[in-house]
Amino acid sequence: MRYLPLTESDRRAMLAVIGAKDVDELFRDVPAAARLAEPLPLPRHQGEMEVERAFTRMAGKNLSAGCAPFFIGAGIYRHHVPAAVDQLLLRGEFLTAYTPYQPEVSQGTLQALFEFQTQVAMITGMDVANASMYDGATATAEAAIMACRITKRAKVILSGSLHPHYAETTETSLRYTEMEAELLPPDPLGFEDLLGRVDSQTACVVVQNPGFFGGVKDLRLLASTCHEVGALLVVMVAEPTSLGLFESPGAMGADIVVAEGQSLGMGMNFGGPGLGLFATRDKYVRQMPGRLAGQTVDVDGKRGWVLTLSTREQHIRREKATSNICTNSGLCALAFSMHLTMLGGSGFGRLAEINHANAVRLEQKLAKVKGLKVLAQSYYNEFAVHLGDDVKAAEVVDALAEKGILGGVPASRFYPSWPELAPVLILAATETNTEDDMDRLVAALKEVV
């Protein structure tokens, strides 16, 4: 077996040193009733070729995005990842390293995390960012909990603009705590009144910008309203490339910014792993969950990096920790950082412009589809359309798939009990979409709607 270096003669020699007659003897603390005498009746080991064949077969049953005009977003976005990023990620010193607890042999990971934290703080317009969380959904939940900890209040308002998975994950996280989530209904038109809901009981308001249905909003008034009553504003960014073209959440007054970082560096991978970005103000840093890399010097006075402020974390604080999180999304954070470094400041801005321009182009072309209305007036690279009162978006999406087109996400997949959302389809366009893709989508929509 190719991953196991011991030979039978090695094993015999080692057992002799140990003084055991066989390996079974080493398992003598296992209750006899629970010991399995032989391998389970399951498939035996296989060579690379056989395994690869099985996976190629499974992969072949899927319609991959690169083989279809593709317009799906809703929290995961298809972007082109530069070839260098993936090649660099495969370097064994990154791929096969543990968490950088031993800083003398982990300066590579630590410096990369310090750069990542800086990049995240820069694009979100915040003071400080952590070394990442599992994904956007868990980062949103942790932000809500952190806001309760800071304000010593228990009420969390979740905007209808928030991705339903993020809202569900946050509700689940608060379910058995003293905190409570107030979830507002889905808001495809951007009419939601948050200002009137914030009061002196409110720990935080959580909004997503651009929203789940694509709409973008100026959050300055909401931020000042929150601050007047001592509440915090948490802004979720599901599509971080939007920050290349937008006023940052930090500049609009956010206290905590969380994001799903999958758009940069990682590809879609059927939705996981993700990358939770988490940024806040300096004054809240000790209330922030997750790992932090910090700058220091070594005994020779040379600049270096360590994990720091760990007393917030579970391995020291145990049940009083800011979170139970014990890892981050290290390799995904590295991928994000590499992609952003490849883009640079000018490339990041231009990527966002292309995304927005493609979405505008898509909207213009969709105007030719009879009965179709674009809902939000302002958007970045994604918007929701209404296909007509009697049209079911889910059926349209299935019909498009029959034609080899992956044409958006029906809102009903997330909101099955909201009949008025049945005709709503959410469409995204990125730099990967060609003019031809858009024409094929429009032509197909004309046929099926």
Place this chain on the structure above:
Amino acid sequence: MSDVNTFSGNRGLQVEEKLIFEMGNPGCSGVDLPEPGPVDLDRMDGLAKRGAFGLPDLSEPQVVRHYTRLSQKNYGIDTGFYPLGSCTMKHNPRLSEKLARLPGLADLHPLQPQKTVQGALEVMDSLAEWLKELTGMPTVAMSPAAGAHGEWCGLMAIRAAHDDNCQGHRRRILVPESAHGTNPASAAMCGFSVDPIPAKDNGRVDLDALKAKLGPDVAGLMLTNPNTCGLFESEIIEIAAAIHGAGGYFYCDGANFNAIVGRVKVADLGIDAMHINLHKTFATPHGGGGPGAGPTVLSAALAAFAPVPYVVHGKDGFELVEGGREGAKPFGRVKGFHGQFGVFVRALAYITSMGADGLRQASSDAVLNANYLQAALGDVLTPSFDGPCMHEALFDDRFLKDTGVTTLDFAKALIDEGYHPMTMYFPLVVHGALLMEPTESESKDTLDQFIAVVRGLALKAKAGAAEAFKASPQFTPRRRLDETLAARTPVLRWKA
């Protein structure tokens, strides 16, 4: 260290590397993007801006060199022996990386129509089947993103089950003193209070003390098995019976599952929930701190409370259940989308490569390697417990008494010898712990060399070389770093 100074500050292959923010070359980019054409910005609510971010501009060769140099300042499993106890640093197969990059698996969106992703759902279902077979448990929640996340998932299911049975007043969780810090932290996030239970002199849970703590307010027990001392809890069946008898559920922290895969089905031990760290037991890369995955198996008593989503066999193939379903009472959702799919692909590739026979051989070799270390070092170090260990060997710092050398110094000296240190000062129940987990990936030759080095260092420490230990490591890109400075005056980002 070395008296030789270079003009550059570099030392041969050890190259000093600036931060990216200190090496920008304005106007460069590593990516060629087309002209966007005239962009109509009036669809952006007046929020559009074209501004500087402070991000540096670099070309591709600069970027490639930067990250290559950074990588050379890291130690990985690919570099050498990584005996980090409780972390299972085994070889990460490259086939897994190749397969995870197949466009038919990588370039998939989680919200595609389900009939266009039947192969992806098959990957999830096949992995779930293997995990259920290997543990003997009827259900697995696939979506937790890491071990601690799986702990929380399992405890949430326990809490939901108690609530459903009108036992919502059960809020106390028993956790051994030797537990990993995530255990009490996860319990607290479910609204449970944590009640520590002591260990006996042989490193196992004190069953009598446990029984004395049982009562009508006990929700359950969290126990790592094999435990954090690397020992199998020999009374685990009695422990399970006791907790069940008191109306509680039994959560097992599966961090050390690598010791028993294919040799013990956890269902036979009376366990109700256990997370499985795919990045430990099933060889997916640690990646410098994630992404991991922590699927959590559940007993029949807890199955109905598994979080969404999950895959079922429908009439037209695999079906992903994202909302309600007859008979199910999911406690909620633990993350976005469907779990760590990219990690699932790698884990399944490893599992199908190894097969039932290979997995059993791996756990046997892992235990053999650990016992070999324990036996070969037992006379110069001080093993904390008698008898065979499981997949990791625990020593304490009695062998360093009066040498002036601490466990930390000893570990740092190992770095200069070309090894990653073992886990130090964990578990907390022994003094100055040194926890070594060799895994099945290491050859006898590697272990013999390591043993010779550790023996040499132990004799050197006893011979009175404290100063040399205190000054180590000498040969690393950076020597010991000032953690006090980092914490007193935090610098958490670069600033111009």
Place this chain on the structure above:
Amino acid sequence: MGDKRFTKDHEWISVAGDIGTVGISDYAQHALGDVVFVEVPEPGRAIAKGAEAAVVESVKAASEVYSPVSGTVVKGNQAIVDQPGLVNEAAETGAWFFTIKLSDPSELTGLMDRAAYDAYLKTLE
């Protein structure tokens, strides 16, 4: 200030009139190692005997400082907030944590004097 009295959690208090000054013992600062962060209570806060009053952290450990007596906080020591290292240098002198107006001076009788505390420390070795 009067003589110091100690708790089993390694706080000390020294009382003048009805005002007590509270800190952590030299033993405690030594056990923590380099102190990197301190949080002291706001003036006016009412604290019960044994309740969490302040926080002290080193690189590898975090600990709560419990009030040895009940009362109302008069003042926190900003100097140790600004320079946590003072706790290592002068735990039982200048690096006090907070002053408190005692609501029940009889609580002092349950605390250890220096000799009793030293004897208690011997039992921890």
